[in-house]
Amino acid sequence: xxxxxxxxxxxxxxxxxxxERIDLWPEGKMPxxxxxxxxxxxxxxxxxxxxxxxxxxxxxxxxENKGAAVLIIPGGGYxxxxxxxxxxxxxxxxxxxxxxxxxxxHRLPHSPDLETRYLGPLQDAQRALRLIRAxxxxxxxxxxxxxxxxxxxxxxxxxxxSNYVDNVSSIKDVVDSFGYRPNxxxxxxxxxxxxxxxxxxxxxxxxxxxxxxxxIDKFSLHKQVTKTTPPAFIIHASNDHVVKPINSLLxxxxxxxxxxxxxxxIFPDGKHALALRNNPGSASQWINLxxxxxxxxxxxxxxx
Numbered sequence: 001x002x003x004x005x006x007x008x009x010x011x012x013x014x015x016x017x018x019x020e021r022i023d024l025w026p027e028g029k030m031p032x033x034x035x036x037x038x039x040x041x042x043x044x045x046x047x048x049x050x051x052x053x054x055x056x057x058x059x060x061x062x063x064e065n066k067g068a069a070v071l072i073i074p075g076g077g078y079x080x081x082x083x084x085x086x087x088x089x090x091x092x093x094x095x096x097x098x099x100x101x102x103x104x105x106h107r108l109p110h111s112p113d114l115e116t117r118y119l120g121p122l123q124d125a126q127r128a129l130r131l132i133r134a135x136x137x138x139x140x141x142x143x144x145x146x147x148x149x150x151x152x153x154x155x156x157x158x159x160x161x162s163n164y165v166d167n168v169s170s171i172k173d174v175v176d177s178f179g180y181r182p183n184x185x186x187x188x189x190x191x192x193x194x195x196x197x198x199x200x201x202x203x204x205x206x207x208x209x210x211x212x213x214x215x216i217d218k219f220s221l222h223k224q225v226t227k228t229t230p231p232a233f234i235i236h237a238s239n240d241h242v243v244k245p246i247n248s249l250l251x252x253x254x255x256x257x258x259x260x261x262x263x264x265x266i267f268p269d270g271k272h273a274l275a276l277r278n279n280p281g282s283a284s285q286w287i288n289l290x291x292x293x294x295x296x297x298x299x300x301x302x303x304x
Contacts (some may be wrong), residue, residue, distance in 0.1 A: 018056035018088070018103070024127045025053065029171045032120055036113040047081040047105060053124040055102040055131065056083075058091035059139070066098035066300045068145040071128050071182070073104050075152030075189075078121070078205035081105060086151035086188070089276050097291060097300055100139055104128050106157070109206050118206050118219065119168055125161040126169035126180035133178040145299050147184035147230070152243060152272070153202040155190030156221065158182075159251065162232075163224040184299055186290060187234045189274055192247035194220045199243045225254035232262040233293045235286045237270030263293050 024030075030053070041049040055071070072094075074087040081087070083103060091101035106124035109117040129146065136143040150158030162185045170176045191199045194207065194216045207215050217223055232255055236248040245266055252264040267274075267283035274283060294300045 018091075019059050020057040021054055022057060022102075022131060023052050023054045024124055024131065025171070026173070029173070031123055031169065031171060032115050034113050034115055038111055038113050045082065045084040046076060047083055048079070048108070049111065050081075050105050050107050053107050053127075054105050055128050056088070056091075056105065058088065058095055058101045058103070060095040060098050060100055062140070064098040065100070065140055067140060067142040068098075068147075068294075068299050069100040069102065069132055069139070069141045070094055070186070071102050071104055071125070071132065071146070071148045073106070073125065073148065073150040073154035073157050075150070075154040077199070077201045078109050078153045078156075079201065080108070081154075082151075085275055086154060090149065090151075093276055093287065097294070099300060100141060102128065102132060117208065118215070121157050121206075122160055122164060123169045125157055126164075126167070127175070129161065129180045129182060130169065130175045130178045134175050143178075144183055146182060147186065147299065148182040149186040149188070150190065151188040151274075153191050153199070153206075155187040156192065156202060156206075156219075158185055158187060159190060159192060159221040159232075160219065160224075162230050163221055163226070181228075182230055184230050184294075184297060185232045187232060187248070187251070189236050189240055189243050189272055190234065190247055190251065191243050192221045192251045197244050197246050197250070199247075222250040222254040225251070225258050225260070227258050227260070229255065229258060229260050231260055231297055233290055234262065234264045235274060235283075235290075236264075236266045237272070237274060237283060238266050238268050240270070240272045242272035261297070263289070265289060 074081040087103040094101040107120035148158040236245040269280040270283040
């Protein structure tokens, strides 16, 4: 029987409420680390430094559990994590659909502890998905129905972990035996391209000021889609002037080229502020459309 423990995690005077905090890496085993001391830093519901990468677990009730789960990656331009508006609020919504949700607090590329800046977030995302699968039996999750949701730069990381074939998170422990690729992806106002249509702030934070053409291509996710890429549900606003909606179009085109069953909704209004609630006009329907898509893809059922 699942045990639900409400943990109050104090971070620099602020509190994150989740049912359980799970650190990603055993002490002294975190890859891509210089061993530097990094303290959690939170200002105005944004995380600017992560001491220990972790997932914050939000469990649905056992009676309503439909056996699916999602890893949520908050946005923030790879310089911070908006853990509330694009993290815990979405997690609670997934709980209402009978899904377990896990909010990822990953290392940010500017962390002074990272040896290779662009690998830190991806390593943490891969490890988080492995950990969820490692606990699938305990948490009553089908390991083939574990997906990822990301917003903005968080959606770039979600798309990266959905396409990246290299295993960059191995530390040779039992968790390594579980898969790190998600079974579905939900992308909200996603950063996709690192070239012509890049969100320059996200590109600079992730890849540095002068990335090589090879690195730009490797992290332009529409160029990495293959037939093994999981199905995607994508939303964007046509008047988004922060992350151009052509990012979503490029990704959808690549998915179609590979025959990946996916859905794309571009709404006339919403700018770069599509969230769970308070969206203008037709953009307010995205949560209903997403739930229907999850049912259509047989990730969840209408009834348990």
